[in-house]
Amino acid sequence: MSRFRVLLAALVAVTFLSGLGVAVVGTVSPSASSASADTVSSTRADAVRSLLERRARALLERDETAFTADLDPLADADFRQRQLDLFRNLAAVPLAEWDYLVEGETDLSTLQLPAADEVWAPDVRLSYRLSGVDVEPSSQGMAYLFTRRGDQWYLNSDTALEPVGRRTWRGPWDFGPCHVLVGTGGFVLSHPGGEVLAARVLAELDSAVAAVTEVWGEAWPRQVAVLIPASPEEMVSLVGPGFATGSIAGVAVADRVDPDTHTARGQRVVLNPDSAGALAPLPLRVLLRHEITHIAARGATVDGAPMWVLEGFADYVGYRRSDVPPRKAAPLLAAQVRQGVPSALPSDADFRGGSMELAYQQSWSLNLYLASSLGEPRLVELYRRLARVRASEVDGVLVEVTGDDTAALLRGWQDFLRQTFP
Template sequence: MATARARAVLAAGIAVVALAGILILGVPLDERHTESGPAAPGATRLATPTSVTSSAAEESAAETARAREISALLTRRATALRERDEQAFLASLDPKADPAFRTAQQAMFRNLADVPLAEWRYQVATEPVADVAALSSTERLAAPRVDLVYALAGADQRPTTRPMGYLFVQRAGQWYLRSDTELAELGVDTWRGPWDFGPCVVFRAESGLVISHPSRVATARRLTAELDAAVAAVTEVWGPAWAGTAALWLPETAEEMRALVGPKFSTEGIVAVAVADRVNEADRTARGQRVVFTPGGAEQLSDTALRVVLRHELAHIATRGQTVDGAPKWLLEGFADYVGYRGTTVPMTYAAPALAALVRAEGPPEEFPTDADFHGDTHPLDLAYQLSWSVSSYIVEEYGEPRLLELYREVAALGPAGRPAVDAAIREVLGVPRAELVAGWRDYLRRVFD
């Protein structure tokens, strides 16, 4: 994520990865049965009542049929959306649904008109996500687990999966989608994309796409013009071991921003954030990666500042598959800032004013910033990222860029392993103990800000 500053050059950024909850893929239909074991000697064996066996079988068959029918309904709905058949899409909705829901669904369908979709479908599981009896309705309702599976053409190599809090109702033997908000009172929410908040304007580049709303078209054009060069710059440092494509989202409101990056995420003082829906540490891949720019944040930046922020966030996109949550932020953020500023003519003395003030007033810090330093208010936050950038810059100057890359890969893979493991990686990669690295970095700061 990148912090906002009302100046020509953005000082530094943070990247926060918001992970979605674990999603169930391809869950098998529930199979219920009763079974009687052999009777113990001298015991009277109790026969399973025929009515119980019959009831269980009927319930299982009903669940299977319901899941099949709802799945067929959502297949028709997805096909209608992909083929731009509005009438067929609206036919999936409950005829007696709240008019506001039908209006919102129609608007969502139209907002998606220009969004290039490589895939859009739904997965349905038989187990419910909520007890619909709690809704106090006399109608026949169902709330099976439903996941949206989608991929943006030109950006996603693999589809991503998002949870949908859908409530269905049966009328005259047919199932319909009744609501995507009623389950919220039971703790089940529906994921919202940019298309749920307004018309989408799409700009394409060779290396990805930018999805905006009409009010942010000017910024979307600026980002589109920078995207290919930014992807190439990240690849030049990190190498080709990443998708080499990206999707940028430009939400219009704080509400939309929180929907895209997480409800608990604070947008105060932030310009951009890199997010992923899901990370598989086993095969080192991430799905649903996006760079999301806060409303109004990017508009305040100079072209140079915007370039730095975009490259910083794309560095997080490129490295996410090889980064385990909990790895030290001084390296994760410092590396991203190094990539962001690499190749620019912006001196650290100008781009890191908080660090410059600290070194000149009090001297260099005794240690690298801790993870806790990345959770302060705006000024300490800026200082934490500027310190991290200076650490990576020093490592490149003293040991070379390949060593910084090697150190990143070693340490990022450790996750929350703790300082001893990180210190061992420093010694193995750089050939010096942590204390010597810190001492050299402190001397570097004195030289830079003298």
């Protein structure tokens, strides 16, 4: 029934009743009821926003009493302890910003809710920025449940919404005390037990950032956060299940890339402690330079760009000036060339499954060939162009930048391989 039909029915009822001498007192129109509901909703939202502002301020100012004051005293004891641990684990993390954004809400009708005067689950996003490392804040979803007891609102849970598909993002500070080692090129964050690898990484970090900058240029923050998780669960939380495997020693991740400003948010290098910790000094150096190249170039890269460009260029920077002979840098490729040179450029499909390592080695050698034939500045120019196009556009970009098409590139690379791996 429309609002106008409701009002018309009310007027008819009043007229009929007044003819019988009956007084109608205190009638509330639907519009007034709606206004009252809006007021309640606004008051609730303001109260929760104030709670989150206090929470953020207490964390930045290291006020543990204020941080825990807004936790529901009747909440699950484990949740309250995890929140206290979270606060303490963040003590050494260099935070420039920490804030919460509130918008929308979650339907709670199917959930078993805690006993309270009122329960609410707005859509909350954590916005935080690491000092030096982040140009723009990183944004992550927080599935918070709030309860009102009397006039006071509290944070009650960050897991209660999981049955309806809402999960709270977990950062390194959710998995244990954070130890931070700081250098000119950024910092290394680890947990108890990760000190040895963290020290090794810090010893390489400044020179790795300088090496990447020498190739890519200075138009990037030139500070990197390297995270060393303490468990497989933390690795999955930081990089996703697709990359959290024992065969991957490290991965560069980002929240998103702004296509207009070419700025990447939430960039981190995450190392697999088992795989990376077992590396000798030289492979660890190559790994860090490879992943930091992805960090520097992320803003200039789009999803769907050819993998041989992205990964081959990162490996080129990783191995640059390492004095590693090609047959040792690419033993699988050397064995392949003895049987015959590749008949095509590496495809994106080659970077999955058992052929992945060979695809990396092929792509590295392809970028090495381009650097030797074009010169390093034009290799960087070619990367910047190819990293922003799909596979179907590669041929046109190659012609524009190098004067040759894909077929000519393949022939030149094949000759290079025959000379490099005689």
